[in-house]
Amino acid sequence: MGRGDLSDREWARLEPHLPRNAGRGGRWVCHRKVINGISFRQRTGVPWRDLPTRFGKWKTCRDRHRRWSADGTWERILRAVQADADAEGRIDWSTVSVDSTSCRAHQHAAGARRRPARYRAGEAMGRSRGGLTTEIHLASDGGCRPLAVLLTPGQWGDAPQMIPVLDRIRVPRLAGGRPRTRPDHVCGDKAYSSRRNRRYLQRRQIRHTIPERRDQRANRLRRGSRGGRPAGFERARYSRRNEVERTINALKGSRAVVTRYDKRAFVFHGTVTLAAIRLWLRS
Template structure:
């Protein structure tokens, strides 16, 4: 076993949730060897063609990652591992936090061909396929933003990609609605935490109405301009928002979780042309955090 490869304990948690065959009579190459190759590239950020020979052909490793990113297999595996953790009581639902981080885009990740318009119905592409490829332009160049919801154990529950210049507040509801942890005992997946924490960027009347409607307690400080506007309106401005500084101190958990994700160089800087492939890369990094007991 090389440095960074899956340990026996991690492999025992992952193996039951992997696809059993390649379809139409085909057989997958050794899952463990190929996934170790994907993890090696995730950690180092090297081009796929430069993968060491011990992982087999680089085309096989890349094709497995691209295919599982395109059809949502990585997301299904992540949810299955999350379901195991939830059944063992290893998910801290008492406080989840929402935040975002910006990743610089390597020059090799730019210039992907434009895709066809989004189709509807049974032929629709999954949500992680973006026609804009989640590329945003700023003074610093091309950027991609990762929006995340993390639980108290420093592991992500859901994630969403957008162009780097997009704001945080409009993306809080979409990323929260991606939280779906299946229950091994049956029934609907768990989607609602006990409390949500976020910084001032997520303070908006729309977000607070959404959280109240779903009966999710929240600790989100009010922006100064919003507080001034509310006070100027008098009684029609509504009641002051609740804020607990002690609970808000736990928001560092999501920042530490982002640091753990961006230890992987292929997450800290985007090398993938397609947004769905980069989404799969971030999902693999999240999955690696969940495999630790």
């Protein structure tokens, strides 16, 4: 086993959730070797053609990663691993934090041809102060592991993406029933302070700790009794917001996440999802 490869414990958790056959093409090549090759590229950021030969053909690793990113296999595996963790009581639903981080796009990630994409803004790449960037929005549990991931162009704001990120939380229950989608408490910084977000959380009966921005507080005080009551704030609870920042730090330990090398948004989403799967397997 090489450095960064799947350990026997991680493989035992992952293997039951992998596809069983390749469909019309015949049998899959060894999943473990190919996934180790994909993980090596995700961790180091090397071009696919520079993968070490111990992982087999580089084209096999690239094609399988692209296929599983396109058909949602990585997302299904992530939810299956989360379901196992939830059944064992290893998900901390008491406080779920939301935040975002910006990833610089490599020059080779630009120039994708216009095609129908699964994200609203094409390839989830925009031009901000730092150049071409992609924004990763995510929600993490109290154990510093991602529950949901969303990609947007780098210049998009954080507040409008809070609801889509929380709507992506769907952890299946092994005992049957509807997937769990509602955390007990949500934390976010001032960027997520808006009436729309607070009404959404109140409608779903989710307690939240989001500080009020200075301009919003001044506007509320200027309106007097019509401005409504101030938003509740728990300082001790807000201190746990560092959990999502630590989750981002762990995800960005992968060079293919901190710098986007993939042209297609769905492929980069698969890269981030694989990094999230590794965090769940190691916990």
